Amino acid sequence: MRILLVEDEVKVSNFVSRGLSTERYAVDTALDGNRGIELSQGCHYDLIILDLMLPIIPGNQVLKLIRRRDSNVPVLVLTAKDSLQDKVDIFEAGADDYLTKPFAFAELVARVKALLRRGPVNRASRIKIDDLELDRLSQHVKRAGKRIDLTSKEYALLEYLMANPGRALSRTMIIEHVWDQSFDGVTNIVDVYVRHLRSKIDDGHSRKLIRTIRGVGYAIEEQGAW
Amino acid sequence: MNFHSLRFRMTAWYAGLLTLSLLLFGVSVYLGLQHYLDSALRKDIAEEARSIGDKILEDVDKNGEKYVIEETAENYAPEINGRFIRITRQGGTELYQSRMPKDGSFNPDFVSRPRGPANSPPYRREVVGRATLMVYHYEYSIPSGKTFLVEVGASYHEIAKVLHGLVFILALGTPIIVGVAVAGGYWMMQRALQPVNEIAAQAERLGYRNLRERLPLVHSGDEIERLSMALNRMISRLDASFQHINRFSADVSHELRTPLTILRGELETLAQQHVSLEHMEMIGSALEETDRLSKIVEQLLAISRLDAGEACRELVRLDLGALAMSIADQLRLLADEKLISMTFNVTSGVEVEADQIRLRQVVANLLDNAIKYTPAGGWVKLSVFLLDETTAVLEIQDSGVGIASSDLPHIFERFYRSDGARSRSTGGSGLGLAIVRAICVAHRADVKVSSTEGQGSGFRVEWPLATKVFTVDERTSGAALSSATRNPSSTTQITLG
Numbered sequence: 001m002r003i004l005l006v007e008d009e010v011k012v013s014n015f016v017s018r019g020l021s022t023e024r025y026a027v028d029t030a031l032d033g034n035r036g037i038e039l040s041q042g043c044h045y046d047l048i049i050l051d052l053m054l055p056i057i058p059g060n061q062v063l064k065l066i067r068r069r070d071s072n073v074p075v076l077v078l079t080a081k082d083s084l085q086d087k088v089d090i091f092e093a094g095a096d097d098y099l100t101k102p103f104a105f106a107e108l109v110a111r112v113k114a115l116l117r118r119g120p121v122n123r124a125s126r127i128k129i130d131d132l133e134l135d136r137l138s139q140h141v142k143r144a145g146k147r148i149d150l151t152s153k154e155y156a157l158l159e160y161l162m163a164n165p166g167r168a169l170s171r172t173m174i175i176e177h178v179w180d181q182s183f184d185g186v187t188n189i190v191d192v193y194v195r196h197l198r199s200k201i202d203d204g205h206s207r208k209l210i211r212t213i214r215g216v217g218y219a220i221e222e223q224g225a226w
Numbered sequence: 227m228n229f230h231s232l233r234f235r236m237t238a239w240y241a242g243l244l245t246l247s248l249l250l251f252g253v254s255v256y257l258g259l260q261h262y263l264d265s266a267l268r269k270d271i272a273e274e275a276r277s278i279g280d281k282i283l284e285d286v287d288k289n290g291e292k293y294v295i296e297e298t299a300e301n302y303a304p305e306i307n308g309r310f311i312r313i314t315r316q317g318g319t320e321l322y323q324s325r326m327p328k329d330g331s332f333n334p335d336f337v338s339r340p341r342g343p344a345n346s347p348p349y350r351r352e353v354v355g356r357a358t359l360m361v362y363h364y365e366y367s368i369p370s371g372k373t374f375l376v377e378v379g380a381s382y383h384e385i386a387k388v389l390h391g392l393v394f395i396l397a398l399g400t401p402i403i404v405g406v407a408v409a410g411g412y413w414m415m416q417r418a419l420q421p422v423n424e425i426a427a428q429a430e431r432l433g434y435r436n437l438r439e440r441l442p443l444v445h446s447g448d449e450i451e452r453l454s455m456a457l458n459r460m461i462s463r464l465d466a467s468f469q470h471i472n473r474f475s476a477d478v479s480h481e482l483r484t485p486l487t488i489l490r491g492e493l494e495t496l497a498q499q500h501v502s503l504e505h506m507e508m509i510g511s512a513l514e515e516t517d518r519l520s521k522i523v524e525q526l527l528a529i530s531r532l533d534a535g536e537a538c539r540e541l542v543r544l545d546l547g548a549l550a551m552s553i554a555d556q557l558r559l560l561a562d563e564k565l566i567s568m569t570f571n572v573t574s575g576v577e578v579e580a581d582q583i584r585l586r587q588v589v590a591n592l593l594d595n596a597i598k599y600t601p602a603g604g605w606v607k608l609s610v611f612l613l614d615e616t617t618a619v620l621e622i623q624d625s626g627v628g629i630a631s632s633d634l635p636h637i638f639e640r641f642y643r644s645d646g647a648r649s650r651s652t653g654g655s656g657l658g659l660a661i662v663r664a665i666c667v668a669h670r671a672d673v674k675v676s677s678t679e680g681q682g683s684g685f686r687v688e689w690p691l692a693t694k695v696f697t698v699d700e701r702t703s704g705a706a707l708s709s710a711t712r713n714p715s716s717t718t719q720i721t722l723g
Contacts (some may be wrong), residue, residue, distance in 0.1 A: 009484055015491035022498065077470065080483040082527075083536055102486035102520045105494045171517075177555055182586035185525070186594040187656050192560055214506070215513025216494065 001116060002026045002044070005035035006062065007051040016049070019105050020112070033057030040066050045073055047115055052079040052090070060093040066135040067094040074115040078103075104170040104216065127162045130222045131184075132201065132209055134162050143201060144196065153178060154197045161210070170217040194218055233415040241408045244269050248403060251395040259392060263359075263385040268349060270361040271309075274302065275378040278311070279366035283374050292613040295322045310334050310359060310379035316372060331381050340377070358382045421450045425457065426628040439463035472530045479527035486523065490516045518655065525657040529640065532664035541579045543692050547572040553589040554608055556599065564602045571609040576618045579692040584665045588673075591658045592622045592685050599683070600626035618691050623684040629677040637675060638663040662687075685721075 003025050007013040010031065017027040028045075030036035033054040040048060048066060052059035063075060077090050077098040090098050097111050125136045131144045139155055141148045150158065156178045163171065171190045175183050183189055194210065202208045211219050227543075228234060282297045298304075304311045304324035308331065313321040332354040339347060339644065340363045352359040361379035421444040428441045440458050444451045493516065497509045551572060551679055561568050578585070596606045604625040613619045629637060636642045641656040666673045670690055677683035 009488065011488040012484065012491060015495050018495060019491070019498075024631070080480050083415055083531055084540070085536075101483040101517070102490045105491060151559075153559070180551075180583070180586070182583050183556070183590050184521075185591050185655075185661065186557065186560075186586060189557065189560060189594075196559060213497075214510025215495065215517070216510070 001046045002028070003112070004028050004029045004030065004036065004039055004045040004048045006033065006039075006048065006054065006059070008032055008054050009051070012051075012078075015105075018106065018121055019109070023109055025112075029087075030104070033059065033062040036062050037065050040073075041069060048073055048075045049112070050075055050077050050095075052077055052081065057106045060089065063095060068079060076111055076115055081107075104173065106168050106170055106216065107173050110164065110173070112166070127159075127165075129162055129165055129220060130206065130207060132162070132220075135158060141201075143205065148200050150197070153193060154200070157193055157197055158220075161218065166219060166221040168213040168216040168219045174217065190218075233412065233419055236415050237408055237412045240411045241404055244398065244407050245404050247422075248396075248400045252400065256389065256392055256396070260385070260389055267360055267382075267385065268362070268378055271360065271378040271380050272348070272364070273374045274309070274311075275362050275364045278302070278313070278376050278378070279364065279374070283313070283366050283376070284368060286368060286372070286374075287370055291321055293645060298322055299324075308381055309384070310337055310361065310377070310381075311376040312337070314339070314377070316374070321374065322527040327381075329383075331355075331383055332359060337361065337377075337379060340375070350377065392453045418450070421446070421454065425450075425454050429457065432461065437461060437468055442701075453604040469534070472534050473636070475526055476530045476534075479523045480531070486516060486520050486718045490520070494650045522655045522657065525655055525661055526640075529657065529660055529664045532661075532668045535668060540581050542582055543577055544580055544582060544585060545574065545690065546578045546620060547574050549585060550589050550608055550610055550620060553586055554593060557590065557593050560594070560597045561606060564597065564600070564604075566597060566600050566602070567605045569605060569607045571607065571611070576610055576612055577692040578618050578689045580669055580689070581665075584669070585689075588662050588665050588687060589620065589622075591662050592620075592687070595658065596622050596624040596626065596683070596685075599628075600624045604682075613688060616691055618689045620687040620689065621684060623682060626712075628679040628681055628683050629675070630679050631677075634677060635674060638673070 001024075003015055003020060004025055005013060005020075007016065007029065008031050013029050013031065014072055017029050020027045028038050028039055033056050033087075034050075036050070036054070037057070039045075050059055050063060050066075054062065059077065059079075063077070066073065066075065071094075074096045075094065077095040079086065079090065079098055080101045082100040087098065096115055099108060099111060099200060127134045129134070133142045135141075136159070141155065141158060157174065160174065160177045172184065174183065174190050175186075178193075179189070195213075198208075198210045202210060207222075209220050209222070211221065213219055268660070278298060282294050282301070286294050292466065298311060298313070299322075302309065302311060305327050308327040308329060310324055310332070312323045312328075312334070315321050318339075326333055336354045337359065339353055340350065340361075348362055348364060350361050350363075359379040359381055361377055363375055363377040366374050366376055421442070425441050425444075428439075432439060432441075440455050440461060442455050477557050490513065493509055493513050497506065497513070501509070551570060554568060558568065593606070593608070600606060607621075607623045607627075609619070609621040609623075611619055611621075633642075638659050640660040642660075643656055663670075663673055666689075667685060673690040674686045674688070675683060676686070
């Protein structure tokens with residue numbers, strides 16, 4: 001999978017391309033709009049990550065030029081603007097998704113994967129991690145074969161974690177998935193729910209599945225992997 | 227009446243000056259008229275005396291004294307005219323003397339004879355009984371050598387009557403004129419000052435949130451027009467500087483985003499390396515702070531956008547009670563953790579128009595605060611009801627720590643912390659209530675707080691009800707909606723442990 005990253009901030013460009021390389025993507029970088037257009041015309045990319053505020057040619061201009069030549073390549077826009085009008089403009093210019101700076105890398109990866117349609121969108125009706133099982137149809141959760149009762153929020157939280165195994169999910173991502181962005185200001189709602197979920201899932205088991213990744217968020221994974 | 231008002235003072239000055247000038251005018255008219263009447267009377271009696279001499283006494287030798295008496299009485303009729311006439315022969319014997327005038331104002335017998343030599347001043351003033359007379363005397367000589375002293379007098383009575391009449395008119399007229407003028411002036415001042423009152427009232431209403439409004443322009447071409455224009459220009463400058471501040475905080479927030487992205491990205495990259503647990507802890511802590519910084523930047527930007535009126539465009543009709551209940555339901559665990567009981571008193575069918583995310587944010591922030599500042603075992607109460615036909619009320623009360631009265635006026639300010647240590651330990655950016663207020667203001671809603679320290683706080687949001695105006699195709703469903711809004715039939719009362 002080949003990704004083109006058009007971003008004028010060298011440092012942002014560096015860590016994004018480094019991080020994506022770790023995820024085994026091939027990343028080409030362009031530091032301005034001109035170079036970005038050149039590269040996008042030179043070879044085929046599976047995804048373009050485009051910063052909106054670019055020197056020489058502004059990002060939405062670049063986006064329109066890319067769209068004129070190739071209407072299929074998915075484009076993820078990075079932006080420091082997130083007013084309603086900005087969002088409308090971004091989609092009208094032909095973006096497939098956008099991410100507001102500053103973003104957690106985990107979220108960037110999640111969106112990249114979603115756009116490339118290859119997981120972690122786990123659509124299986126049953127997800128199993130270690131001896132924890134979640135059935136999406138009956139909404140039943142079992143640990144070591146024993147049924148665990150969850151509230152609907154706890155279930156939604158667990159499902160989101162289990163659909164992204166091994167991936168650190170930030171509190172913002174969790175809030176937007178399980179609640180909605182109006183709860184963003186609510187202080188520790190994610191922590192309280194995770195604590196409750198953890199006591200139901202992990203208490204009494206020697207292998208703890210839910211992990212806290214300080215400063216980043218939460219992840220669920222089979223123990224041996226860490 | 228405000229005795230310090232410009233209107234009162236102007237009118238008082240005006241009335242005082244008018245009264246003073248009317249008094250001066252009256253006095254001069256009085257004196258002038260008195261002088262004029264006095265000299266006219268003098269001239270009159272002198273002419274009468276001379277004509278008696280010239281026309282009657284001239285021929286006394288030819289016609290005899292009886293003729294003089296009859297002619298004088300007939301031609302001058304002193305009794306009828308209220309005059310006094312006396313003709314004295316040389317040597318002091320009386321030839322003729324008029325009788326008492328018809329009105330009986332004086333008795334001619336008591337009019338004294340002129341004293342001193344014949345060329346003494348011809349006019350003299352006589353007081354006879356209650357009347358004052360002006361008497362003219364004049365010596366007439368006929369060719370035969372005889373001389374007669376002719377005296378003609380007239381009472382001041384008539385003059386006094388005219389002057390009294392004048393005083394009466396002035397005394398009556400001055401207060402009437404002054405009164406009318408004062409009333410007129412007071413009314414005129416009100417008319418002239420009305421625009422000033424309007425300008426003042428409008429200026430009172432202006433705050434930094436509606437600086438785009440202007441004061442009413444008065445096209446009078448006078449000082450008030452200049453005042454209103456000058457004030458409007460001042461408001462424009464204020465508006466510009468507020469917008470500048472607003473733009474500034476939006477720009478700063480934007481500018482902070484890129485460095486924050488880098489900081490966050492580098493830290494995350496670092497966290498993926500094989501570092502010691504101790505370093506991992508430090509990186510994690512740094513990441514948490516980046517998160518907090520990002521949140522502050524985001525919320526500041528949100529506030530400046532709300533203040534600039536850019537947000538809240540997606541207005542939809544919402545059931546306030548249902549929305550509040552669903553938020554409360556999602557926050558229930560936070561309350562359960564602290565054994566806080568949540569009570570609801572929610573009227574259904576209270577519909578408001580709002581940007582859904584924003585309104586949810588208001589409820590979530592207020593509820594979160596209520597739970598956060600209520601100690602374990604306390605209670606939080608959420609109520610939604612109709613205040614009147616135009617306003618819905620959302621009330622969130624708690625039995626928490628409360629807010630000191632000195633802090634109450636400031637809690638909606640950005641970054642205001644009533645007690646730094648306590649607030650920081652419970653987290654939060656210090657912008658939650660500022661956002662709540664910004665959202666309310668952007669929706670023309672009102673948020674109020676009341677609190678007793680140690681006993682709890684109550685936040686009350688007064689949100690305008692959705693307008694009951696429906697387009698044609700909405701009319702059928704609209705009728706049902708509006709009746710539901712007017713008659714909140716069901717009230718939900720639920721208590722959650």
